[in-house]
Amino acid sequence: MPKIIGGSLHEHREQTRRRLFAALSALMTDRGFDVITLADVAAAAGIGRTAVYNHFPDKESLLVGLITDETERYVETLERSLADVEDPTEQLSAYVRAQARLKRVYHLAPGPDLRALLSPATQQRVRAHVVLVERVLRRILTEGIASGAFPEQDVDTTVPLVNACLSSRRVPDGGPARDAAVEATVTFVLRAVGARVPVGV
Missing domain, CATH: 1.10.357.10 (Tetracycline Repressor, domain 2)
Structure with missing residues (x-):
C-alpha cells in the first residue's frame, strides 16, 4: 500500500500531481521534452514510476x-x-x-x-x-x-x-x-x- 501524502486521498492526489508538475517543469529548463521520460519525472518527483500512471497515462x-x-x-x-x-x-x-x-x-x-x-x-x-x-x-x-x-x-x-x-x-x-x-x-x-x-x- 503506497504511503498517503497529506491528510486525505484527495489531498494526496493533489500533492502528487503538484510534485509531478514541478518535476517536469524543472526538467524542461535543462532538457528538451523529447528526451524526458516518465521515469525521469517520477525520479525527480520522488514518486514510484508506476504511481505516475495513476495520474497520467503518458x-x-x-x-x-x-x-x-x-x-x-x-x-x-x-x-x-x-x-x-x-x-x-x-x-x-x-x-x-x-x-x-x-x-x-x-x-x-x-x-x-x-x-x-x-x-x-x-x-x-x-x-x-x-x-x-x-x-x-x-x-x-x-x-x-x-x-x-x-x-x-x-x-x-x-x-x-x-x-x-x-x-x-x-x-x-x-x-x-x-x-x-x-x-x-x-x-x-x-x-x-x-x-x-x-x-x-
Whole structure:
C-alpha cells in the first residue's frame, strides 16, 4: 500500500500531481521534452514510476496537465490584477506587462519546438488553454473599442497579432534592461492597436 501524502486521498492526489508538475517543469529548463521520460519525472518527483500512471497515462497527458494548471493559475492572477483597473489602455498595458514577464514559454524550451513533437490531438488540447489567455485580451480590446479608447478594428485579427508579438520575443532576465524591454513592448503594442500612448512613454 503506497504511503498517503497529506491528510486525505484527495489531498494526496493533489500533492502528487503538484510534485509531478514541478518535476517536469524543472526538467524542461535543462532538457528538451523529447528526451524526458516518465521515469525521469517520477525520479525527480520522488514518486514510484508506476504511481505516475495513476495520474497520467503518458508524457503528453502530463504536459497538458502542467500547462492547464499553470494557465488557469495565471489567468486567475491576471484577472485579479485587472479587477480594479477601469481604463482600457491601462488594462492593455497590464496585460502586456504580465505576458512579457512570463518566464515559461513552452515552445522555447530546450530541444525541438514542442509543436513539432506533440500529436495533433494534444496540440488541440494545449491550444484550448491558450484561448483562456486570449479571451482576456479579446475582452480588453472589445471594451476599449466600444469606449472609444481604441480605434475600430478587427479583433479576430488583432488578438493573434498581439500575442504573436508577445510570445515570439524574450526579455532580459532581470535588472533595468528587463524593465526597459517590458515597457518598450507595452509602448509598441499600445501604438499597434491605436491606443493613446501616455506622455513620456
